[in-house]
Amino acid sequence: MSTQDRLIESTQELLWERGYVGTSPRAIQQRAGAGQGSMYHHFHGKSDLAAAALARSAEQLRALAEERLAAPGTAYQRIAGYLQREREVLRGCRIGRMAQDPEVVADPRLRAPVEETFAWLRGRIAEVVAEGVAAGELAPGAGCGDPADTAAAIVAVVQGGYVLARAAGDPEPFHQAVRGALALLRPA
Amino acid sequence: MSTQDRLIESTQELLWERGYVGTSPRAIQQRAGAGQGSMYHHFHGKSDLAAAALARSAEQLRALAEERLAAPGTAYQRIAGYLQREREVLRGCRIGRMAQDPEVVADPRLRAPVEETFAWLRGRIAEVVAEGVAAGELAPGAGCGDPADTAAAIVAVVQGGYVLARAAGDPEPFHQAVRGALALLRPA
DNA sequence: GTCTATATTTTGATAGAC
């Protein structure tokens, strides 16, 4: 793997663990085993490197979600597959975490991958919900409003589940939230 | 208001806006209109001040939630009141935000108020859910599993809703998630 | 209680040799 790739990968990890504000160029260099000059040769600076790292993380996350949402099965089964896919719950969401960081939200280049990932995810799940409502594969409540509302609730359960788990220092609240959401979505 | 109080209040605001890692003693002093010596006279350091600020924020949040959850009405109405109470959506949750910060999670004194607030909130909402299930005031799905599961999902929708709204730079995804959750909880 | 030095380390970056 090239030095450039190692720098991006190290930045992905550090952004996940410590956020943008908490990640220093120095820490990135050390983890990547690269010197100052090397980093500033390949990237203009911290924000440039972060933009590359976030773009890559966003792409990876999207692929993981699509894998479950495009699987065979009823709408309920596909949503359940997405909610219950293996996750490192206590590490949280690589992308969702960035939404808390004021410097990320303030910089259009950094916010764009975050915004686009969630916009795509909510839209994609709304499609599955709409199919499920039409086919009677979801609880009646899912068909009461806009499928986008149900989809937003589903994505929020995941993001909020991470928050609850990290607050508790225990993955269990995440799994409770997922079970609670699935019980509400299950067709009669 | 005393200098000590101004320091705590400034810290509450800065922790909310910028998180623990992103908040410097210097910024706290400037916002509070206090000097270095003054701050270090009243508090041992940044983490001591943050602990005081978080304890106060936790207490305020809990009072706001209890106000809605103890209101008159059916379980569905009380949960709807909690979910729809006025919020500064784009500012996010003062307490939930801290769960993302590795230094907060690593320090028992800082994590305690975060952990306790969510443990209390999930428990309190679980009580309301249990009452609602017994009285037939919620959708059938809410009675399928442990009330703690439904409660965790409800709290997660709020916390995740903040994430989606900040990612979008727009409060709407938060409101969508709340509407979606309420549609699923509404009795038939 | 509050203030003004002072101190050490880290941050985020640039310059220029190799």
Added chain:
DNA sequence: GTCTATCAAAATATAGAC
């Protein structure tokens, strides 16, 4: 492409006068 200075500013305090 990578390395080693070097740099100005900020973070996080401590010391001691008033």
